[in-house]
Amino acid sequence: MDVRLREAPCGFISFDHNGYIIEVNNTFLEWMGFKQENLVGKHIESLLTMANKLIFHSYFYPNINLHGHVEELFINFTSQTGESVPYLMNARRFEQDDIEVIDCILVQMKKRIDYELELRTTKKQMEEAYLEKNRALAKLEQIYIEIEKKQIELMEINSGLVQISNTDKLTGIPNRRFFQEKLEEQIVIYRKEEKPFSLLIIDIDHFKKVNDTYGHQIGDIVLVKLANILKNQVRSDDIVARFGGEEFTIILPNTDVDEAILIAQKLNRAIELAEWTETGNLTVSVGIDTFTEDDTEASIVKKADQALYVSKENGRNRATHFIDL
Structure with a gap:
């Protein structure tokens, strides 16, 4: 080197x-x-x-x-x-x-934090000089404006970086990174407060056929439309994310086994009855698991994925909870 x-x-x-x-x-x-x-x-x-x-x-x-x-x-x-x-x-x-x-x-990225502190120090020095030297008022006001502008730009940059890193570019919903962080948070809440939560993994049935028949552009339109349906169907505290490819995940806080099954079945019906002008019709298969004290971050995802596989094997367009396997 x-x-x-x-x-x-x-x-x-x-x-x-x-x-x-x-x-x-x-x-x-x-x-x-x-x-x-x-x-x-x-x-x-x-x-x-x-x-x-x-x-x-x-x-x-x-x-x-x-x-x-x-x-x-x-x-x-x-x-x-x-x-x-x-x-x-x-x-x-x-x-x-x-x-x-x-x-x-x-x-x-630590440099950005140091830059913010430097801006604050400069602003304080500017205010002290303003009190001591009235004749420098005009120049100091210009410095103040420039500092405020830089602070706003810095906040916008930081906010944009966080949003970009947590958002799926195609669908506009949270991505797998964001899902992983929220899943870790739910597990911490469960360990402290014993509040139940459930996880859904949703997979589009025969999505490869959609891409092969209508093209990847139509496939992308279908993914965006499905993401919007999921956002509109879930509760305000539920967390919808794109897991990858044609798979989506939903974290359901404060949701036990029975309620999670009802929510998943409701999604099945809503998606089946939606107007799919691009493909004629569309269905999804859902795998469900509810977190227990023996679970880990990896195990709940694995069990929901196994339940999804059973939904696929049993004819698709259905929801299966791991507890029923």
């Missing part, structure tokens, strides 16, 4: 197509508290939490494989001490000596 790149004022990490780290610069090592031997040869996902692994699989890998690059991805890496450190990452894929590698440049 070039000396200038090794000491560059940004993080650099390079890994092969299988995800194993080839190179990492000193800047990133210092930020994260690692040494070269801690990371080189290790898988990139060893630095990621479960939620951020999902981002890599649902967004990073598809885009790097399709477009050859990823721009301004909001991602968190786990440091040597276990701290979650936020970054903006740009990545590009290229071949080196017939080996495909992915190079990533990382900029710490």
